[in-house]
Amino acid sequence: MTATERPIRVLIAKPGLDGHDRGAKVVARALRDAGMEVVYTGIRQTPQMIAEAALQEDVQVVGLSILSGAHLELFPRVLEELRARGVDDVLLFAGGIIPEVDIPAVREMGFAGVFGPGTNTADIIGFVQQHAPRRA
Amino acid sequence: MPPTTIDTADALVEGITRGDRRSLARALTLVEADSATGRAVLAALYPRTGRAQTVGVTGSAGAGKSTLVGAIAREQRRRGRSVGIIAVDPSSPFSHGAILGDRIRMQDLTSDGGVFMRSMASRGNLGGLSESAGGAVDVLDAAGFDVVMVETVGAGQDEVEVANAAGTTVLVTNPGAGDEIQSMKAGLMEVAQVMVVNKADLAGADTAVAQLRALLAIAEHAAWEPPILKAIARTGEGVPELVDAIDRHQQHLRESAHAVEERRLLAERQVIALARAALHREALAAAAANDALAPLVAEVALRGRDPRSAAEALVLAIRRAWAVEGERS
Structure with a gap:
């Protein structure tokens, strides 16, 4: 198997306390159907759990889904935990309910993509395929 | 950086x-x-490598393998042992993608510094699974984990081979899986050193144990008689006894009169499996480079030629390609 054939590995995670993961699962399935290997860790993940899973699974991409409105509190903590573990070369994207007014702040944190309700999954697939860092 | x-x-x-x-x-x-x-x-x-207790956990989809692996890991942690886990999930044969969901059953273990868990997709590539999962087990072993577990769906040669490469293979089954147990006679039964009827709180657990016992009675066994245990992975019931049984088998591996022979057999299986996978890959690459496969396949599809003679012709073409390669190098 050559490096170019290797599937992109993605972590889809849900930080915080909201219990609805329909959106996260739809995205996970779409990415799988596009040929990616998607690690899904379930609901109610702490920032530490998400960062540790990203490290252990050596994913190239981390997608966070959040519906509770705590994104401005939780996202920076996830990033902090990732950085503390030296995981500094992953592509980050976010989804769920993120108000328009917060999107610039979320992007500023380092989330290259923010995908709200109604996003076509093809857009997310294209985004990941285009921006995922390659592993040597 | x-x-x-x-x-x-x-x-x-x-x-x-x-x-x-x-x-x-x-x-x-x-x-x-x-x-x-x-x-x-x-x-x-x-x-x-060789320091870790290596344990393969296999069984059919839905048997509760991930939950059981999580429960075993928790029990091992209670005993002060660090744990490495490789969990294999199937890749889609269509997209080659995969959803790797085993962490869902082991969420609490993620924040435990004494546990390292890695999900792996089977990638369905030519025996490659035994190469990659076996190699991953070796890496975790060398990294110093006291226990290394590898979890695979017990369907297909590759998956069984992976579990089989571990020192102790645990077969997970369920109450009411009678027909399934029957069909295992020729397969998984022979590779398992410990058998567990998981979800033992469901009706029929004792029947399942009796069925396994009856099957074992007609199977031929060397020095080790596989114990048959009941467990409820969700609550952890029966898991300490399961870990005890794994420990006993590991001790048997180290101390029995057959220990050297069993290690040799394990090494033989590993080398042969890896060589077979490598040959398989190289042979198909040689056939592809020579465009040998497609015309033969077309002939067979039209019933102009029988598959056996086509296979022979393919092998001949591969040998020729290899001979040419040999001359060049």
């Missing part, structure tokens, strides 16, 4: 020795991909 700095074999081996989890994670990626760096890492680490 550019991300590639840890990606040389030497740096990875050094990092793993130091206990750096990021180096470990990256090494697993490279070993899984069977890259040159991954191979170099494995070669350097291999002399340090």
